[in-house]
Amino acid sequence: xxxxxxxxxxxxxxxxxxxxxxxxxxxxxxxxxxxxxxxxxxxxxxxxxxxxxxxxxxxxxxxxxxxxxxxxxxxxxxxxxxxxxxxxxxxxxxxxxxxxxxxxxxxxxxxxxxxxxxx
Numbered sequence: 001x002x003x004x005x006x007x008x009x010x011x012x013x014x015x016x017x018x019x020x021x022x023x024x025x026x027x028x029x030x031x032x033x034x035x036x037x038x039x040x041x042x043x044x045x046x047x048x049x050x051x052x053x054x055x056x057x058x059x060x061x062x063x064x065x066x067x068x069x070x071x072x073x074x075x076x077x078x079x080x081x082x083x084x085x086x087x088x089x090x091x092x093x094x095x096x097x098x099x100x101x102x103x104x105x106x107x108x109x110x111x112x113x114x115x116x117x118x119x
Contacts, residue, residue, distance in 0.1 A: 007033040007111050010101035016055035016065075020045050029055060034091075034098060034111050036069065036082040044079040047071050051081065057093060065090040 012032045017024050018039065028040040037053075045051065048071060055065040067090060069081035086094070099108040 007035045008098065008102055008107065009033045009038075010098055012037075012097060012101070014055060014057075016053060018054075019052040020049060027053075030078065032094065032097065034094060034108065036072070036080060038078055038080050040078040042077075044074050045071055047074055047079075050084065053081070057097075063093065065093050 009031045010033070012029055014029050016027050016029055018027055019025075025041070030038040030040050032038075050068065050070050053065070053067045053069055057063045057065065066087060067083045068085040069083050071079050072082045073080040095108060099105045102108055
């Protein structure tokens with residue numbers, strides 16, 4: 001994707017869930033990057049809210065991406081989040097998903113390096 005984006009987003013339609021104030025909600029992921037993702041949902045918490053996200057990568061959920069995130073943008077069909085905390089295993093799964101879809105592992109590695117330099 002182009003524009004002001006600093007990190008490549010890839011289409012990654014998959015179901016998951018987020019937790020907000022102790023309540024869990026099913027979600028549909030639209031796209032994902034090393035820095036965040038877009039969630040398709042009709043009702044979203046307000047910008048600035050912090051949520052926890054789980055994205056099962058296989059049916060039995062034995063391999064999943066777990067992340068804490070902050071809502072940075074709301075729109076009519078969903079909301080965008082920026083990851084605030086992600087464990088190394090989840091980050092590795094995320095990197096592999098993006099590298100596979102982009103087809104340019106070096107580009108993804110560069111973005112990860114750039115991501116590490118952001119405060």
